[in-house]
Amino acid sequence: MKAWLLHHARAxxxxxRKLVRAPxxxxxxxxxxxxxxxxxxxLYVGLANVQKAVRTLSPEPQLTVFLTLDAGKADASLIDTxxxxxxxxxxxxxxxxxxxxxxxxxxxxxxxxVEALDRNPLPDAFVVDASDPAPDVMERLRTEVATWPKxxxxxxxxxxxxxxxxxxxxxxxxxxLLATVLAFSLVAITxxxxxxxxxxxxxxxxxxxxxxxxxxxxxxxxLYYGAVLGLLGGLAxxxxxxxxxxxxxxxLIDLSYLYGARxxxxxxxxxxxxxxxxxxxxxxxLGAWMSVARHLAHVRxx
Amino acid sequence: xxxxxxVTKRYPGGHEALRNATLTVERxxxxxxxxxxxxxxxxxxxxxxxxERPTSGKVVVNGENVGSLRARAIPYLRRNLGLVFxxxxxxxxxxxxxxxxxxxxxxxxxxxDAARRARAALDKVGLLGHxxxxxITLSGGEQQRLCxxxxxxxxxxxxxxxxxxxxxDTAYAAEIGELFRSFNQVGATVxxxxxxxxxxxxxxxxxxxxxxxxxxxxxAEAA
Numbered sequence: 001m002k003a004w005l006l007h008h009a010r011a012x013x014x015x016x017r018k019l020v021r022a023p024x025x026x027x028x029x030x031x032x033x034x035x036x037x038x039x040x041x042x043l044y045v046g047l048a049n050v051q052k053a054v055r056t057l058s059p060e061p062q063l064t065v066f067l068t069l070d071a072g073k074a075d076a077s078l079i080d081t082x083x084x085x086x087x088x089x090x091x092x093x094x095x096x097x098x099x100x101x102x103x104x105x106x107x108x109x110x111x112x113x114v115e116a117l118d119r120n121p122l123p124d125a126f127v128v129d130a131s132d133p134a135p136d137v138m139e140r141l142r143t144e145v146a147t148w149p150k151x152x153x154x155x156x157x158x159x160x161x162x163x164x165x166x167x168x169x170x171x172x173x174x175x176x177l178l179a180t181v182l183a184f185s186l187v188a189i190t191x192x193x194x195x196x197x198x199x200x201x202x203x204x205x206x207x208x209x210x211x212x213x214x215x216x217x218x219x220x221x222x223l224y225y226g227a228v229l230g231l232l233g234g235l236a237x238x239x240x241x242x243x244x245x246x247x248x249x250x251x252l253i254d255l256s257y258l259y260g261a262r263x264x265x266x267x268x269x270x271x272x273x274x275x276x277x278x279x280x281x282x283x284x285x286l287g288a289w290m291s292v293a294r295h296l297a298h299v300r301x302x
Numbered sequence: 303x304x305x306x307x308x309v310t311k312r313y314p315g316g317h318e319a320l321r322n323a324t325l326t327v328e329r330x331x332x333x334x335x336x337x338x339x340x341x342x343x344x345x346x347x348x349x350x351x352x353x354e355r356p357t358s359g360k361v362v363v364n365g366e367n368v369g370s371l372r373a374r375a376i377p378y379l380r381r382n383l384g385l386v387f388x389x390x391x392x393x394x395x396x397x398x399x400x401x402x403x404x405x406x407x408x409x410x411x412x413x414x415d416a417a418r419r420a421r422a423a424l425d426k427v428g429l430l431g432h433x434x435x436x437x438i439t440l441s442g443g444e445q446q447r448l449c450x451x452x453x454x455x456x457x458x459x460x461x462x463x464x465x466x467x468x469x470x471d472t473a474y475a476a477e478i479g480e481l482f483r484s485f486n487q488v489g490a491t492v493x494x495x496x497x498x499x500x501x502x503x504x505x506x507x508x509x510x511x512x513x514x515x516x517x518x519x520x521x522a523e524a525a
Contacts, residue, residue: 003410010407207391210353211452212381213408214374300373 011220015228018197018221026232029193033233036186037280038240040179041268045241047171049265054164061135063128063142064155069121071150076124079148083126088141091129097122123152183283186233190226190287197222198295209299219292223285230284234277241268303329303460303491304350309359309369311345319345321515323359325522327493329459332486334502335495337512343495346512347462350493351383352376364459381409384453384490386463390445392437398424398448399433405456423455424448427481443474450481454490461485463494467501479504 019026065083067076076094083092100122105114128145130138138156146154198205205218245265256263268276304327311320320342327333335343348354349361352368361368364382371379392401402423406416424430427447429440437445446466453461463482467475479501486492496502502509511518 002412006410006413203391204393204395207393208404208408209377210351210380210385210391211405211408212377212379212383214377217377217408 007217007220011224014221015224018225019228029189029229030232030236032189033186033229033280033284034236034240036182036189037233037237037276038244040175040182041237041241041272041276042244043171043175043178044272045245045266045268047168047175050171051168052266054168061130061133061138062157063130063138063145064157065126065128065145065151066153066155067124068150068152069123071124075150079126079150082148083128083145086141088131088137089128090131093127095125095127097124100125183279186230186280186283187287187290190229190284191291193229194222194226194288194291195295197225198291205295206299215292215296218296219289222288222292226284226286226288226291227281228284230280230282230287231277233284234280237280238268238273238276303327303331303364304493305360305362306346306349307360307362309349309356309361311342311349311354312357318515320349320356320517323512323515323517324519325510325517327491329491330486330489332482332492332505332507333494334505334507334509335493335512336497336499336502336509338497340514341512342515343497343512344464347464347493347495350460351385351462352379381405381456382459384456384458384461386446386449386453386461386466388465388468390437390449392445392448392452394436394438397434397436398429398440401437401448402451402455405452409456419455420451423451426454426484427451428477443470443477446470446474446478447481450478454485458490460491460493463492463496465496465498466494467496467498472500475501476504 065079067079076096080092080094083089097120101114101120104122105111128141130141142154142156145151208218245267248265252263252265305325307324309320309323310318312318323342323346325346335346337343345354349356350363350368352371356369359369363379366375366379368379393404399420402420403416406419411419421430421433424433427450429444429447429451432440432444437448440448450463450466453463461482466482467478470478475498482492482494483505492507494501494507508521510521
């Protein structure tokens with residue numbers, strides 16, 4: 001146990017010495033890893049902000065209840081009362097079929113068509129705001145109202161939000177792809193860095209193997225190096241994203257002042273930063289592991 | 303301690319370095335493997351240290367079948383061995399002292415204990431005054447002695463040396479020979495591959511002669 005701790009302490013200090021002894025190559029490696037990580041992290045922050053903005057900007061979704069064409073004024077007022085008394089309904093507006101036709105006539109280009117009709121094809125309708133705009137509440141209300149007598153169809157007017165949601169979903173998939181590709185590149189960067197290190201330390205590895213070093217002993221400092229490289233790269237990425245959002249926020253202050261509002265881009269959260277660092281360190285570790293495994297396979301006795 | 307039976311080693315490409323080699327080395331013995339370069343002496347040592355695996359036959363060191371040892375177990379076999387190389391295989395980026403510390407670090411010795419042992423080993427080979435020196439500043443004989451200090455610092459039961467006096471003049475070679483004799487006297491099994499007849503005359507070890515991959519059977523067993 002003590003020997004094990006000693007080995008780890010030694011691997012750690014060897015790694016730090018290696019990083020400090022070659023500051024320029026360390027810096028470049030960290031920057032490369034940092035940029036590779038900052039791209040998906042930045043996109044993530046952007047998407048999260050757009051999503052949040054959309055949630056605050058988008059109008060509350062509404063339900064439109066269309067009655068059947070044979071529904072009379074009495075049926076309409078009955079439904080009117082039922083909607084008013086419904087606990088999930090916060091507000092509602094009655095649109096009689098005559099008014100709907102008037103509206104349609106006023107819409108450009110439609111007047112001729114409406115004139116040509118020998119009767120009003122439009123049903124009575126109600127536009128309903130729910131007490132809670134959550135999709136599942138809206139959906140519950142929609143299915144319930146649809147079962148009422150003389151109700152032909154209930155439509156959820158959330159198409160705009162749905163479309164945007166679809167766009168965001170595409171964004172998220174793009175983010176996932178980008179993150180995957182760059183994760184591979186991070187593994188590749190550490191793989192190559194470690195491979196070069198192992199080439200320059202080929203003699204040391206050979207000698208230590210000959211005098212009884214286990215694979216673990218040889219692997220350990222390289223794994224540490226890979227993980228620390230990933231970690232530093234992750235820190236660099238956090239720094240880049242933080243600077244970028246700070247710059248954008250500074251620009252937004254002027255803009256939002258003109259509009260008399262307060263707009264701000266949210267930073268990468270502590271939790272997301274922590275997972276970014278963990279992820280980066282893990283990938284660095286993985287790249288180093290693969291590199292060492294490949295090298296060690298070549299020095300086995302034949 | 304070491305027993306080879308019917309060992310053949312064929313390298314990729316078909317070159318046969320050893321054919322049907324059988325020999326034994328008893329515990330505490332000093333044995334010279336004698337023969338011209340290319341006779342298969344180095345191959346014998348490499349097989350004993352699991353640096354190479356036999357094509358066929360059995361290599362047993364310290365009761366373990368080295369030829370079929372799993373890769374994970376090889377380091378622990380080597381910790382019972384001390385290896386001395388003709389080309390020293392010292393690490394030139396660190397001091398003599400750190401070179402000798404290496405086997406102890408690998409085996410996880412406590413730092414203070416390790417330093418004490420390393421100094422003792424350096425003292426034994428007469429390099430205590432050079433502990434801070436980089437190997438490149440040492441003479442050929444000193445480098446070889448440093449290599450020996452590294453090989454014995456963890457007190458291995460078996461010392462394997464490949465042409466330890468290969469590039470040295472007679473005076474240095476005699477010093478090195480005395481070192482091996484003293485390790486043998488405190489109980490280490492010593493196997494030296496060499497073609498240095500003078501060394502053999504001085505130390506009077508058992509000689510096993512090898513010619514073109516074949517071990518002379520008359521010399522293969524202890525008398």
